[in-house]
Amino acid sequence: MLTGRRGDFVARPETHGGPLRIAMVAACPFPYPRGTPIRICRMAEALSRRGHDVEVISYHLGDTGEPLPFRVHRIPELSFYRRVEPGPTWVKLLALDPLLSRTLRRVLADRTFDLVHAHHYEGLLAALAVPARHRPPVIYDAHTLLGTELPFYRLGPGTRVLRRFGRFLDRRLPGKARHVVSVTDEIRDRLIQTGAVEPHRITVVQNGVESLLFDVPPAPTETKTVVFAGNLASYQGVEHLLRAVRILLDRRDDLRLRIVTGTDLGPHAELVRSLGIGSHVDVVLVGFADLPAHLRAADVAVNPRVECDGIPQKLLNYMAAGCPIVSFAGSAGYLEHGVTGWVVSNGDVEALADGIGHLLDHPRLARGLGEAARHLVVNRYSWDRTAEKVEQVYTAILGDPGGRGEGEAARAVRRRKDRPLPHLTVSRTPRLDGGWADGSSGGSPAR
Known part of the structure; x- marks a missing residue:
């Protein structure tokens, strides 16, 4: 066994053929x-x-x-x-x-x-x-x-x-x-x-993506439902979706936007008011466990993010739920236009509105895109x-x-005797004010 100064890293015996x-x-x-x-x-x-x-x-x-x-x-x-x-x-x-x-x-x-x-x-x-x-x-x-x-x-x-x-x-x-x-x-x-x-x-x-979690009955709706599910950070492009909804409501009155998230609208609330679309927007505050039912209820799910070098997790969730998806090209990820989704030019709000409206007006096409998207993620991701x-x-x-x-x-190295690892545990760590992270006092941190 290698030995060294206290606090130095020591490599474990060769384990790359087994558990790490x-x-x-x-x-x-x-x-x-x-x-x-x-x-x-x-x-x-x-x-x-x-x-x-x-x-x-x-x-x-x-x-x-x-x-x-x-x-x-x-x-x-x-x-x-x-x-x-x-x-x-x-x-x-x-x-x-x-x-x-x-x-x-x-x-x-x-x-x-x-x-x-x-x-x-x-x-x-x-x-x-x-x-x-x-x-x-x-x-x-x-x-x-x-x-x-x-x-x-x-x-x-x-x-x-x-x-x-x-x-x-x-x-x-x-x-x-x-x-x-x-x-x-x-x-x-x-x-x-x-x-x-x-x-x-x-x-x-x-x-x-956990595809099986999305095999649930849809949440009830009474009208055509356009869904956005995710956090409301500025990079998400929610303002583009809100403006697209305004364009759509000038053409039709049979849709509602359902924003499924964990917080209130925050700075987007003022834009909703200024666009005059508040009576057509529902904000649903839910945890992940309730998300699948809301996605399954979507006539169209929208990904309005303009730029994303990675893959928005919401996009994979949309696909796993079999949602018909409209997305800007810059964050479309695995979507192929006309095959697994409807992809429009980055930042083009008019095109975003047109894409949503097109899928609402052509439900057979929309269902086909959603089914193809789900098949893709179930089999590959x-x-x-x-x-x-x-x-x-x-x-x-x-x-x-x-x-x-x-x-x-x-x-150069040190090795200390390993202790058994209990499963399903979260270590307690001291608060800076002298108490414990779980609100208790005294004792020693759980290891």
Whole structure:
């Protein structure tokens, strides 16, 4: 057995032919019903089903009532920060992410892991902040590109500055990981073209979807129903959909827009009022468990996002539910126009309205598109397939003679006695005010 200084990383004995121990970094509320947390959660679940030992390190926020087949370590409770919407904030960057890195380092010191699987840029930064000699190789899971996404957030600098800074990070950060996993071919191609990573160091691993969950009766409706399901962040393009509904209502009065989400309309409420469409818009606040019934009730489901380097999880959900889909081209993902969906030009609100109206007027065509979309995802995109591809990446890295560390420092080492891993547990972590994340006091954190 290798020995070394206290706190240094030690590689486990050769395990790439059997179960692996993975530290998965989730710089987000976890679990939570939107794209990034869903990918992390379903991937971890599927890897656990395949016999691997997964532990997730995440923020203090999330649906802690959901039983999980893996352990979750949370950062200390920050009672003043309850924001669950996507995107960076200064509090996340200056407080949550450093705490995430500190929690990861504690977890890595406590048990010996084969790999760190870091999701999104903030997860990667948290992993890289742990000195190389204290951690195993890092895999970066690229869900999107910052050059595309950052301009949608209000961080102070203007859109142009954020776009340039995002592109700079896209070029500089991914290559610092041992290997990169990308959600789409588009992300892979862009990272290679910009020199961010060499072709042999990046692998496409697409999202899956839980198709069986969408085999449910539809929710009741009394009129033609157009559905949008997802969060209401600015990058979603909800304003385009609202304007398209205004155009449609000038032509017909037999439709309602149903927005299925987890929050109120927020800044979109004023646009709804100014367009005069409030009497035709329903906001339905539900969790993921109730989502399938609302999607099954859709005469048309709309994806109004203009740009997405990854695959919107809502799109896969629409497809799994067999929804007739109208989407802008920039985020259409797996959709093929006239075969599995109706794809229109980016940002063209008139074309979006025309597409919705066309499918409402041609229900046989709409049903055919929805059935074809569902057939595609059922046969090609499952989380078990996603986990199988990720497992192949893990095995390739650990089978590489240089894959068990990042430089000589990663070979210098310590090993502590492993403790049994209880399933269905969430570790208790101390709050900054001296209490515990679950509201209790005294005692010691659950390990």
